[in-house]
Amino acid sequence: MNITPLPLGFGAVIEGMDLRQAGPGSAKLLRAALLEHGMLVIRGQSLTPQEQIAATGLFGSLETFPTMRGQLDGLPEIFRVASRPEDGHVEVGRYWHSDGSFRAEPTPISFWYSVLQSDQGGDTLFTDLQQAYAELQPEIQQEFAGLQTAHRNGVVHPLVLKHPKTGIPALYLNLGLTGGVLGVGPERSQALMQAVDRHYSRPGATYRHHWLAGDVVVADNLHVAHKATPIDPAARRILNRTTVRADGVIWPDEAGGTAGRLAA
């Protein structure tokens, strides 16, 4: 397995890995690489839904979702994102967010497998939430560290969320589902959210994933956020998404490490 960091300061490309064959040794390397880099790109995979569930299980136990149109019978672990309603959920996540941020204990890990992809848009953008916090002016960091945000469903999170394994602070905000920043008034709340939105998209900070069929992307949702881009509704695309439960995640025993040391 080769692990090559992307040039952005987050994310890494994994090569020489067939996720169907991943044993305990590979699982350890993958978990360590995800914790270090925040996002893994693993192209050229061939996974049935059951194999995707097994591969996601390398990172912990899975969340399940209600049966809906376009979802797979008997496989509640698979959440389908699609361009057509008969294939899955359409028009989702067109704003910066981490999946499952509306939960009291946010969803730690998302795993996408590209089943079907046309060439008509639908790229996914990623941005590093830890770097976003680190690059703020110290006085802004101090201000933000005292703020909390409320989702529209009432769930409250600190704006600066510490990673449960590494303790590294991240600027954590769902731009679509958050009702506001608590205790600052509506105008200030809106201005803060817009400022964070722009900061996530600052030049040089985002990775754009252009999906090919067979791609897998794994994200540590407490380290990176993502955002969908438009797709031609006439084009057919399906992404099967699986997610790891907060109470079932397996973080590696040792934080840190280097790409060189992990390369095998």
Ligand SMILES: [Fe+2]
């Ligand atoms: Fe998402």
